[in-house]
Amino acid sequence: MTQPYSIAVLPGDGIGPEVVGCALEVLDAAEARYGFRTERSEVAAGANRYLETGELFDAVDARLRDKDAILFGSMGDPRVAPGILERGFILEMRQRFQQAANVRPVRLYPGVPTPIAGLTPERCEMVIVRENTEGAYVGRGSTVHAGTPNAVAMQESLNTRAGIERVVDFSFRLALGRRRRLTLCHKTNILVAAGQLWQEVVEDLASLYPEVEVDYVHVDAMCFHLPLAPERFDVVVTDNLFGDIITDLGAVIQGGLGVATSANLNLDGSAPSMFEAIHGSAPDIAGKGWANPSGAVLSLALMLGHLGEGEAARAVEAATVEVLGGLPALAGAEMGATTAEVGTRIAELVRSGEA
Amino acid sequence: MTQPYSIAVLPGDGIGPEVVGCALEVLDAAEARYGFRTERSEVAAGANRYLETGELFDAVDARLRDKDAILFGSMGDPRVAPGILERGFILEMRQRFQQAANVRPVRLYPGVPTPIAGLTPERCEMVIVRENTEGAYVGRGSTVHAGTPNAVAMQESLNTRAGIERVVDFSFRLALGRRRRLTLCHKTNILVAAGQLWQEVVEDLASLYPEVEVDYVHVDAMCFHLPLAPERFDVVVTDNLFGDIITDLGAVIQGGLGVATSANLNLDGSAPSMFEAIHGSAPDIAGKGWANPSGAVLSLALMLGHLGEGEAARAVEAATVEVLGGLPALAGAEMGATTAEVGTRIAELVRSGEA
Ligand SMILES: CC(C)[C@H](C(=O)O)[C@@H](O)C(=O)O
Ligand SMILES: CC(C)[C@H](C(=O)O)[C@@H](O)C(=O)O
Numbered sequence: 001m002t003q004p005y006s007i008a009v010l011p012g013d014g015i016g017p018e019v020v021g022c023a024l025e026v027l028d029a030a031e032a033r034y035g036f037r038t039e040r041s042e043v044a045a046g047a048n049r050y051l052e053t054g055e056l057f058d059a060v061d062a063r064l065r066d067k068d069a070i071l072f073g074s075m076g077d078p079r080v081a082p083g084i085l086e087r088g089f090i091l092e093m094r095q096r097f098q099q100a101a102n103v104r105p106v107r108l109y110p111g112v113p114t115p116i117a118g119l120t121p122e123r124c125e126m127v128i129v130r131e132n133t134e135g136a137y138v139g140r141g142s143t144v145h146a147g148t149p150n151a152v153a154m155q156e157s158l159n160t161r162a163g164i165e166r167v168v169d170f171s172f173r174l175a176l177g178r179r180r181r182l183t184l185c186h187k188t189n190i191l192v193a194a195g196q197l198w199q200e201v202v203e204d205l206a207s208l209y210p211e212v213e214v215d216y217v218h219v220d221a222m223c224f225h226l227p228l229a230p231e232r233f234d235v236v237v238t239d240n241l242f243g244d245i246i247t248d249l250g251a252v253i254q255g256g257l258g259v260a261t262s263a264n265l266n267l268d269g270s271a272p273s274m275f276e277a278i279h280g281s282a283p284d285i286a287g288k289g290w291a292n293p294s295g296a297v298l299s300l301a302l303m304l305g306h307l308g309e310g311e312a313a314r315a316v317e318a319a320t321v322e323v324l325g326g327l328p329a330l331a332g333a334e335m336g337a338t339t340a341e342v343g344t345r346i347a348e349l350v351r352s353g354e355a
Numbered sequence: 356m357t358q359p360y361s362i363a364v365l366p367g368d369g370i371g372p373e374v375v376g377c378a379l380e381v382l383d384a385a386e387a388r389y390g391f392r393t394e395r396s397e398v399a400a401g402a403n404r405y406l407e408t409g410e411l412f413d414a415v416d417a418r419l420r421d422k423d424a425i426l427f428g429s430m431g432d433p434r435v436a437p438g439i440l441e442r443g444f445i446l447e448m449r450q451r452f453q454q455a456a457n458v459r460p461v462r463l464y465p466g467v468p469t470p471i472a473g474l475t476p477e478r479c480e481m482v483i484v485r486e487n488t489e490g491a492y493v494g495r496g497s498t499v500h501a502g503t504p505n506a507v508a509m510q511e512s513l514n515t516r517a518g519i520e521r522v523v524d525f526s527f528r529l530a531l532g533r534r535r536r537l538t539l540c541h542k543t544n545i546l547v548a549a550g551q552l553w554q555e556v557v558e559d560l561a562s563l564y565p566e567v568e569v570d571y572v573h574v575d576a577m578c579f580h581l582p583l584a585p586e587r588f589d590v591v592v593t594d595n596l597f598g599d600i601i602t603d604l605g606a607v608i609q610g611g612l613g614v615a616t617s618a619n620l621n622l623d624g625s626a627p628s629m630f631e632a633i634h635g636s637a638p639d640i641a642g643k644g645w646a647n648p649s650g651a652v653l654s655l656a657l658m659l660g661h662l663g664e665g666e667a668a669r670a671v672e673a674a675t676v677e678v679l680g681g682l683p684a685l686a687g688a689e690m691g692a693t694t695a696e697v698g699t700r701i702a703e704l705v706r707s708g709e710a
Contacts (some may be wrong), residue, residue: 010590013527020365024380028559044358082543082544083543083544083545086544086545086546087545091545100510112541113356113472113526114472115471115473115582115583116470116471116472117469117470117471117472118466118470136512136542136545136546137545139545139547141546141547141548141549142548143548143551143552145516148516149516149517150515150516150517151515151516151517151550151552151555152513152514152515152516153513153514153548153551153552154511154513154514154547154548154549155508155511155512155547155548156510156511157509157510157511157512158508158509159507159509159510160505160507160508160509161500161503161504161505161507161508162504162505163683177689187491187596187599188437188438189437189438189441189442190438190442190492190494190596190599191491191496192438192443192447192494192510193496193497193498193508193510194496194508194510194511196498196508196511197498197506197508219599219600220599220600220602220603221603222541222624223600223601223604223606223607223613224603224606224612226605227470227582227607228607231607241545243544244573244575245575245578245600246578247575248575248576248578248579249578249604251578252578252579252583253578257579293445325658336386337427340669
């Protein structure tokens with residue numbers, strides 16, 4: 001029998017443990033059906049751990065680094081000041097594990113209500129690839145004359161050719177296996193230095209992928225095109241900050257945070273990739289059974305695909321889509337089933353091979 | 356009789372002259388009805404002038420500077436490289452005339468179709484105030500090792516206390532005359548230096564406006580709240596780059612570029628303010644009579660309000676809203692009337708005092 005995959009599981013805070021619990025039940029089903037195994041180690045991380053011990057990413061780095069993948073719930077708690085967990089854990093992991101590409105499928109699944117009038121699933125099937133380690137997220141900035149009327153704050157966006165190249169190349173390869181269209185999203189008319197470098201890299205790599213059609217859209221215009229003409233996009237590649245913004249708009253279009261999922265991919269095998277739903281810890285509804293576990297289960301599907309278990313990945317996605325389509329609402333008491341029940345339904349479909 | 360207001364009219368390129376023509380017809384009607392006068396000087400500017408003479412903002416600065424206001428059409432042409440007119444004219448005007456606040460009402464008018472399912476006019480009535488002279492728009496950036504695999508591009512966002520203060524103070528005063536709620540939109544958990552300065556200014560000024568409730572939303576979360584819960588917002592204040600992005604999302608919500616309008620306000624009387632629809636020059640439909648002039652006419656309403664002609668401003672807005680509500684579509688051959696006809700209808704309502 002083949003070696004088990006080693007998976008670190010970080011349930012995190014709020015609804016994180018509930019939705020990750022569902023993902024693990026679905027993983028059990030997928031293992032039973034598709035004949036692979038995982039060895040899971042649960043790692044406590046997030047607000048509770050920070051509040052108890054002051055520990056952030058540093059404390060768990062060694063326990064994650066040798067794993068094949070990380071399944072992540074969500075982090076955040078009103079008792080922790082904004083920025084602490086984001087910078088001390090999430091961004092730190094992206095940096096240290098060189099998770100260069102934040103991959104967010106924006107797909108409207110059949111039966112899922114979208115707030116965009118008239119939008120149909122056929123028209124909304126794209127992947128947004130966000131550069132995940134540099135740009136404005138390098139956190140370089142400083143203030144002179146702080147606390148005086150003359151204060152000036154500088155904030156820097158740092159963009160390296162190597163950093164851009166790896167996500168752009170990844171995006172071209174992704175597009176090759178899809179509809180062969182790559183759109184760069186930036187604001188090149190204003191952010192000239194950074195914009196030129198991005199454009200240069202896209203143009204240079206385009207010659208290596210002549211089958212892929214290349215397109216460009218300003219980030220502000222993206223606010224129009226994404227909701228009104230999503231069929232225009234196959235793979236969209238963009239910088240860290242613009243990606244942060246437009247992927248949330250993407251999530252709106254596909255029906256909301258409950259369904260959206262993401263992968264933080266290390267592209268050179270030097271450290272594990274991380275998979276998570278894009279919703280937050282939602283402490284207000286934690287423990288109520290109101291959270292939709294679909295985002296977390298779909299992140300499991302991305303993880304399985306990444307590990308090379310393509311068949312299992314497709315089955316988990318298909319089962320999730322089927323169950324999602326039958327829910328009266330996407331979250332809350334109106335969902336028509338509890339978090340755990342939704343998870344069990346998906347798991348059953350996977351186990352029986354019906355999906 | 357009182358002095359006429361001196362207005363510079365810049366029709367610009369593409370559909371600019373058509374829609375500005377409508378705004379001027381409505382202005383005639385408003386003058387007739389409300390007993391004020393304007394003295395208008397038309398100034399050629401934009402792509403055609405640039406292509407003929409190479410001239411940008413510099414060439415017209417002196418002819419605009421002494422005016423009471425500027426009515427602006429739109430600029431842009433595929434024959435001019437991206438960035439030239441934006442930086443050489445639009446940003447240059449904002450800078451030199453210290454048009455510190457870019458004000459964009461986001462209002463869903465009755466009868467105007469919005470792409471957001473279930474959104475009603477009562478729920479969508481806000482103003483977004485965008486800092487218009489600094490942030491990432493200062494255009495400071497540089498690249499080391501350009502053209503090599505080691506290229507690094509730095510792009511800087513520069514934020515001054517004075518620059519932030521003037522728009523935040525303006526926003527508080529605006530909120531005082533409205534629903535008394537001010538929301539700061541930023542990404543303080545990542546852009547720490549700039550974010551702290553913005554937050555500090557909002558907190559400091561809040562004590563001067565105790566009647567105004569202050570709120571904060573991250574720019575990524577804004578992509579959720581704007582379309583799904585616009586009723587949460589009264590006045591939103593944000594930085595230049597975030598403002599560029601979220602105001603376009605605002606325009607989507609209110610029914611598209613055809614209806615959206617903006618003011619670029621000089622707040623200290625040192626130079627004129629500028630008023631424009633937010634759509635571009637749309638060269639593909641120029642001359643067809645398909646452009647909806649509402650954005651331009653509504654920018655005239657903003658201009659009249661700014662000049663102190665509040666009654667005329669309200670009448671122009673009301674007339675536009677009435678005509679808009681009766682159009683079968685917002686633009687194109689399906690609009691049910693030509694650009695000029697729409698303008699004439701609005702002008703008639705204003706002239707007759709029926710609006
Ligand atoms: C939590 C936060 C640091 C993060 C980001 O800004 O990248 C989040 O918004 C995301 O998109 O993953
Ligand atoms: C034309 C361009 C420079 C401009 C901007 O980026 O500010 C436009 O998008 C706007 O929002 O007014």
